[in-house]
Amino acid sequence: MAKRRHFGRVRKLPSGRYQVRYPGPDGVLRPADTTFDRKRDAELWLSAKEAEIARGEWLDPEGGKVTLREYGEAWIKERPKLRPKTVVLYEGLFRLHIAPALGKMRLAEITTPRLRKWRRDLLDGGVGPVTVAKAYRLLRSMLNTAVSDRYLTKNPCQIPGAGLEKSPERPTATIEEVFTIADSVPERYRLLVLLACFNSLRWGELAALARKHVDPVAGTVLVERSVVELPTAELVFGPPKSDASVRVVTVPAILLPDVVRHLDEFTGKGAEALLFLGPKGGPLRRSNFQDHWRKAVAEISQPGLHFHDLRHTGNTWAAETGATLRDLMDRMGHSTTRAALIYLHKTAGRDRKIADALSQLVEDSRGGTGRSDGGDQGDADPGQDGGTEGHGEPKGHAGGTRHDQ
Template structure:
């Protein structure tokens, strides 16, 4: 038994349930994903579909049938401007944390509860919160594009704060510890420790420096490239992470003598010669440097310090010295405020400096005011 209506069609099946169908904007016939207990329910569903078409909110129900694995892989491949390190990170996150759960599912059938259960299972299995946050951000970005492509109506990633990383606070060395570490490491790496700290350099930026990037007369270092290290692929030099990463930084005067001595003893010849090389004169690799680093930490009496903590230390010292937000961003090579704001947090030492400065200002102001008091005021003061 079929029922006629202005939009769509309904008919009763031999089972007694009702089926609904309609002709979509794509000129194709689309059945409801389920049958209905009553004719009224089937007609109500068709009315909702008609409203979606009229308002422009209609989505082709067949569009979201692509598997998440195929769509996610295409999502990465369609972004030619991604750095190789970013592509590698996405590949790992997809392979280890996203595809095992969502790979065979249709994009249009992944819902909010599925995402919540997936995230909880990762955390319960011992996956680090930072890794889970990165995987969640990637998943959310993929679904944002799926919304734009008209595959789904809304993004199922709606867990508040799930994409935020809460890494433990990294240690900050004081200036004495930095120089103690520099003295403890092999001589050919002493200047590397000092420059990475006081010029706020990343590992890849430091080991990519050439003679022509240093101006020891002006006391500056120019950052124009970085060493890209991706597991299983050849090392190569590429541009910094962002356009803001290309920058010229002053070298503190206390570091310049160490840089001059290092260039004279260890740097490669010629303007394109590398400033920092390995013990055998080859490209300095992180894995080879690590042995020297660990020995130096032991000699200096320091524990759980990573090379990147030197940059963290330099950023913190610059903030304590009074660097403004724009100055910190320029030193760090960041285009956004978020990373630089981390280093503008107050420290106990900075609080003490501010308190001492306020005390000095108050004493000076009171002393000047005392000179202008009348004889009666001075008498009362006595």
């Protein structure tokens, strides 16, 4: 009686050739892609396939037939927890910047040299570095999944630094410039401008605010949803950018009269009435506000200022008031410290004020001796005055200049 193989099966076909079937790591029984003249050759092939699986080098043979376009489109659809805005971003990046050059290629054909050329062609073609970095990161994530699916043995996205964003520093406005803009837009949008800046709110968060989210007595605004405009022009209301973006922000007292006036004059009486409306009474869209913004910005000395720069401006001001890292994260609606650290870095000079204030506390406590040890100042080295002059500012966070999104 022939000994049964512990891995795979070999059988003789009516033609006299031998066919092999083997179990992949997923348990699915698959045939070899060829047949063999001799049984011995078939058994050697099975032994080699078993060793390949043991080394973790096995690839699903069906994966070699899948194109990047097929895989990428399915990859986006198979992520049900993506927020609508993220879906729009991914679909746009894939459709415009990945699929045209790489979509027809089978996954196994995508190599690191080919990706270097793809990235270089995008940059040379005028696509912005930030967009190229986002497209590269999306592709890298897709191909990481392809490795997990055993369609690839290794992710070919191996270009150092290709996924890093190095955005140019965005401008900030002065207080007078912000109020000039607020005074220049139609009255119904004055509060929109002020909350974007002084309460660090994103466009989508502002457009989704309803009367129920605003408490003029407590002076707070609840951010619990955001609105995204899809390429189809459909507006989708949903949760904000992240869990940390669900927050309550306090309105500066000086703006509360604007809040009350806006609620009285421009907001419906129902709790669900939207705070800001378009010119025809529908939900606010960027397209029906953009002309007002351009005209208002033309009144100041920064014609290139974007609406999102109001949030950037407000975050910078908050850091200058002495807000802590946790304060900034809560205000901005961020779960990580990266963006908040950028604003703290911008105001690192405050550390000198803190050090000076601590020195003053010591002087006041020690009777004006100017020495922290209370000793006789007459024996001090003339070159060491015990104060804070001469000490450089501490090095700030080494993050880039990209402002918060």
